[in-house]
Amino acid sequence: MSTPIDYLLHLADNAVVLGQRNAEWCGHGPILEEDMALANVSLDLIGQARLLYQRAAELMGGDATEDKLAYFRGPHEFRNYTLLELPHHGALVGYAAADRDYATTIVRNFLYSALMVHVWDGLQQSADPSLAAIAAKSLKETSYHLHHSRDWLVRMGDGTEESHARAQAAVNHLMPYTEEFWTTSPAEGAAVAAKVAIDVWALRPAWDALVNDALAEATLTRPNFHGYVTEGKVGLHSEHLSYLLGEMQGLARAHPGATW
Amino acid sequence: MYTQAMDIPDDSGKKLAAVSNAPSDREAAFEARIDADGRIEPQDWMPEAYRRTLVRQISQHAHSEIVGMLPEGNWISRAPSLKRKAILIAKVQDEGGHGLYLYSAAETLGTSRDQMLEGLHSGKAKYSSIFNYPTLNWADVGVIGWLVDGAAIMNQVPLCRCSYGPYARAMVRVCKEESFHQRQGYEALLVMMKGTDEQRAMVQDAVNRYWWKCLAMFGPPDADSPHSAQGMRWGIKRISNDDLRQKFIDATVPQAKVLGVTLPDPDLKWNEARGHYDYGQIDWAEFWNTVEGNGPCNKERLATRVKAHNDGQWVRDAAQAYARKQKERALKEAA
């Protein structure tokens, strides 16, 4: 059985969208060291996206390239978790403007990297050897992202009254989006059947343990979930993704066929 | 990135004359070390004016690196390929790293990063005026790498031999990365020049806007440069503004030819007798006007730095509060 391309796109889109978001802090971080740390996270994620798109393009054949996949697909074709496309602030509609909130950034990076350390770890045994190699590299990077975001989560939660309130608000805002991790999309189902992917559902206890442990150390509470489960990974996104992609893809699309 | 005329005066260096200058053994030792082209290290005695000049110069340089993240950062989200996006993020990140080494180098002179940032945010301390111009098309990123980083290298390579040890050592590392940036910028432009007519037009447009500003980066003509003589004496400045500018022009003209762009100066031509390129008049009135805060982006650049700092206050406070709590917990456990 061959590697389901949609699954590779899911992983790649996750990485490029979160990489794009993290890079937004470049020049605006709370302290110079954090500008650099988030640039690093972003670089790692974009690097992961490139390798995954390249593998997908290779399997697709024809004139597919990493940049065609990143720049010339529309929002409904993107397969990333909705969590990753959200702006760095609380719940607001797509065309609302607000200041970036570092707590939102950190909590999101934490929730995602706490999942991905387990995903990449499992994917090292993927039946697709290219994906297994990408996973090994990504695991190292993601362990650093987890470390970085967890440290800040704890500092914020157990810092000042204000930082605690902001971190708790970000947890309350973002935690519901993680429910999407535990549903199974057709692409994931096919990849698991082909032994290309691992079953994410099986990672839930390990993720829960990581999250609960960090929240406890940060003196934060985990909200109960009830409600809508997002479906970004099947192409049904929030209002925010088309803005993100509009900005990211605009220049490339204004010059189709150009080489950069 | 950068350092221009690091002898652009700002308010921080005033009242030097008040410092007493009674000759002493330690002063003689300092002078002797400078004369022998030796290095001054943080623990060494140094004249107050030397210390202040260095703090001013190194902090201006550090501020330039940090403010310089903004014009290029402007294109990260819109980079037209993932490869170029990654290269640009890495470049802007390098500039942040240069800022960090330089703040650290200046801190060895007894001024804290907070004090230096306060100087920047209040508008008292200057930064390279090249960053007060907007980046209007994607080719600006390549042109900044090629010309702005290129000019910075010309300015900074001599500083690798600067008399102050920590600054000289920081410059060695910075210069390596700046030349990497310059090559990457130039390479990106080569690719664009081999591309479509629109891409070539973008490159030419960016060169037209940045060429003269880059020449001004070397600072005012030697005749009008009040700090240069003392800087030369102290081994803080090694080559004059005009000599560096000429060197930059001579190196850049052939690169522009290979690239296939026109440098926007009708007076630019080889002078056989001088063995250098002649060039036209730099608009110094415009330069000074921009240095004084009236360029196209001064207000946006500074306000953005101030906003990032203010918005980040709660994050820095959280880190401090947490560190304090951890310390208290450790003390309690030990007791």
Ligand SMILES: [Fe+2]
């Ligand atoms: Fe730099």
Ligand SMILES: [Fe+2]
């Ligand atoms: Fe640079």
